[in-house]
Structures are given as C-alpha cells and as structure tokens.
Amino acid sequence: MQLQERERNEIKKILAAMQQPVKIVNFTQKFECDSCQETRELMEELAALSDKLSVEVHDFVEDKDQITKYNLDKIPATVLIGDRDYGIRFYGIPSGYEFATLLEDLVMVSKRDSGLADDSRKKLTALTTPLHLQVFTTPLDRTVPKPCAWRISSRWRATRWWRIWWKPPSFRSFHIVTA
Helix, strand or coil, X not given: CCCCHHHHHHHHHHHCCCCCCEEEEEEECCCCCHHHHXXXXXXXXXXXXXXXXXXXXXXXXXXXXXXXXXXXXXXXXEEEECCCEEEEEEECCCCCHHHHHHHHHHHHHHHCCCCCCHHHHHHHCCCCCCCCEECCCCCCCCCCCCCCEECCCCCXXXXXXXXXXXXXXXXXXXXXXXX
C-alpha cells in the first residue's frame, strides 16, 4: 500500500496528537497473502510518519511464542501496545472506516486513557467474569456512515478496550457478537 503525499500530511496532523510511544506489532507470514502484505506495508508507512510510532513484524508460522503472548488465531493481525497491552487487535487490513479507527486508537493508546466517563468506568467494575467480544465489520460498511466507538474496560485480566460499532438510531441495532 502506498499513501499519497496529501494523505501522509493529513495522517501526520492526526498523529501529532500522540503523547507517548506506541508499538504496532504486525503478524504476517513468509508467503504473504495480498492483505497480509498490504497490512504490513501500511503499518510500516504509518510508523515512518511519527517518531512516537514503531513497528515490529512477526511471522505467524515461525513466531509461535509471540502468537501465544498476544493470543492470536488468524492473520493479518495488528496489535497496538502502549505502556502495556490493552487488548486492541485488528484482523485483516484496517481500510475504509477501519483506517480512521486505527488512527484514533493509536492516538488513544498514546494518551494511556480509554476516554470513558467516570460513570461508565464505575459500571464496568461490576463485571466479575471475562467478556469475549468480537465485532465484525466490512471495510466499506455503508450502513455505518460514521463509526462511533464505545470503549469498555473492566478490572479482569488488565484493562481491555473493545470496539462497538454503532448504527444510526433509525436502525436500532448494533454489530456485536459475544461469546
């Protein structure tokens, strides 16, 4: 993937809000699929746009210890790490609306704050068992004109940020899958 000069300039403006370093950990494999290669190249391009970003690339087949460490089961996978692992994972290439989400998450991780209101944080401390939440989106989901992210965290197994995609009120539904 190759970003155009205009796009790079806009991305630099967004990433200028980063406060602390963030490591992008990308998982691919020696014989890359199309989206694996594009995802790796995109992460490398992003890291070149900010001195607060670094990228680390791992092979899904050869680096089993890293796969286990980050609890991954598919590629391409991208993990965002700040002062710790907040549980943010992108599977597939973060394109379309997901690209804006990736940029937003990079800035958020750099600030070391989920952005949740105190009331939401208090309610989430009531969670006593782990919650496994997966959200499935398509890069150009036309039913979501502008994604709205809600982040939830809890005190179990370190704080995690989960993404919930919101549909306009007229749809009255959410793209949420829990297990």
